Amino acid sequence: MKQTTTKTSHQDQVEEWANFVRENPDKWKAQHTKFINAQIKMANEALQRIRKQKNGKEKIVELFSVKNKQLIASL
Amino acid sequence: MREIGDANILKEFCEKFCSIVDRHCKYIIVSGYLAIATGRSRATQDIDMIISKIARPAFVALHHDLVREGFNCVQGDKPEEIYDFYLAENTSIRYLYGNEFLPEMEVKLAKDLLDNIQIQTRVKIPLTNVDVWFGSVEMGIAFKEEYLKSEKDMEDARHLRIVFKEEINEQNINSLKKTIREVRLS
Numbered sequence: 001m002k003q004t005t006t007k008t009s010h011q012d013q014v015e016e017w018a019n020f021v022r023e024n025p026d027k028w029k030a031q032h033t034k035f036i037n038a039q040i041k042m043a044n045e046a047l048q049r050i051r052k053q054k055n056g057k058e059k060i061v062e063l064f065s066v067k068n069k070q071l072i073a074s075l
Numbered sequence: 076m077r078e079i080g081d082a083n084i085l086k087e088f089c090e091k092f093c094s095i096v097d098r099h100c101k102y103i104i105v106s107g108y109l110a111i112a113t114g115r116s117r118a119t120q121d122i123d124m125i126i127s128k129i130a131r132p133a134f135v136a137l138h139h140d141l142v143r144e145g146f147n148c149v150q151g152d153k154p155e156e157i158y159d160f161y162l163a164e165n166t167s168i169r170y171l172y173g174n175e176f177l178p179e180m181e182v183k184l185a186k187d188l189l190d191n192i193q194i195q196t197r198v199k200i201p202l203t204n205v206d207v208w209f210g211s212v213e214m215g216i217a218f219k220e221e222y223l224k225s226e227k228d229m230e231d232a233r234h235l236r237i238v239f240k241e242e243i244n245e246q247n248i249n250s251l252k253k254t255i256r257e258v259r260l261s
Contacts, residue, residue, distance in 0.1 A: 014115075014230045018237035021114030028114050029204065033083040036111070039118045040084045043177050064149060064169075064176055071147045074174045 051075060085111065085178055086205045089122050092170065092180050093207040095144055099137040101127040103197045105210040106218070110231035112203035113212075113238050117227070121169065121181045125210075127194055128185045131158045146170045149179070189258045202238070212239050217251035222259055 021028045050056045057075045066072055089104065089112075096102045104112075106123040129137070138154035149169040151157050161168045167183040185191055197208040209215075216235050219228040236243065 011230070011233070014233055015237060017116050018114070018234040021234075022238050022240065025202070029083075032114055032116060035116055037084050040177050043120070044175055047176055060176065067150050068148055068152050070152045071149065071174060 085119075085122065088172060088178050088180070089205060089207055091144070091172075092122075092124075092141070092146065095140050095146075096124070096126060096137065097208075098140065099133060100129045101194050101197070101208075103193055103208050103210045105193065105215065106223075107227075107231060109200075109209050109212070109215045110234050112205045112209075113200065113235065114202075115231055115234040117230075120177050121179045124180055124182045125185050125190050125193065126182060127191075131155065131163075134158045134162065141170060146172055146180075147174065187258055189254060192254070213243055213247045214251055216243065217248050217255060220248075221252040221255045 021032075047060060050059055053059070057072070060066070060075060061072055085108065089108065093102065093104070103125050104122060105125060107115075107117075107119045108122040111117065111119055135154040135158070138148065138157065141148075142152075147170065148154075148157055149171060150161055157168055160166075162182075162184050165183065165186050167181045169179045169181050171177075171179045185194055193210040193214055196211050196214065198211050199206065200209050200212070203209070210218075212235055216232045219232040219235075
């Protein structure tokens with residue numbers, strides 16, 4: 001029961017935001033850009049911290065399945 | 076590439092990558108980024124690109140051009156091997172800018188009639204303000220509802236249906252779903 005309520009609420013949010021985009025062509029992009037950029041910056045900053053850890057470089061290589069030797073050397 | 080004021084990181088990355096690919100072959104951006112560029116508020120770590128089925132020498136030239144402009148292929152640095160081991164085997168490859176791991180561009184060759192239809196019917200979508208070629212919105216909806224079907228994909232499709240309410244043609248979507256069933260699901 002609790003799961004159904006949560007899912008419905010989430011679907012409502014998806015629809016409300018989609019309607020906001022449709023009805024506010026001049027407003028949605030600024031909010032959206034902040035949201036997208038914040039996620040990518042946060043994740044990249046976390047990866048930088050991981051890279052500095054002991055065995056951090058190996059973790060990054062494993063996380064992203066990196067096989068490019070030049071790229072690995074540049075980490 | 077990451078320090079330009081309030082520019083959208085994904086848009087900047089995508090436009091730069093696409094402008095290079097555009098010199099070599101036809102391409103389309105598909106799946107999640109179509110929804111995100113049209114306002115869907117969710118995270119992603121990659122942008123999906125399908126390129127026309129170019130031969131090995133053309134890919135080698137494209138790869139060198141990408142590297143010259145600062146991109147690195149995660150799978151390797153020898154384009155001949157990347158082509159033979161991955162693209163020719165219908166396996167996607169990934170490029171990132173410099174050694175920053177997010178975002179990344181996932182690239183694959185067109186592999187069947189559906190991919191070719193998508194490339195032939197590619198569109199630019201002014202709402203996105205991203206100057207690249209996308210697969211059509213109707214194809215995006217059809218793929219997500221008929222083929223991909225995860226919760227995230229169904230939400231992407233719902234978003235596209237609402238945002239493009241006045242423009243989408245349900246008959247076209249149903250026809251595309253039929254083609255998806257015939258080409259990919261039979």
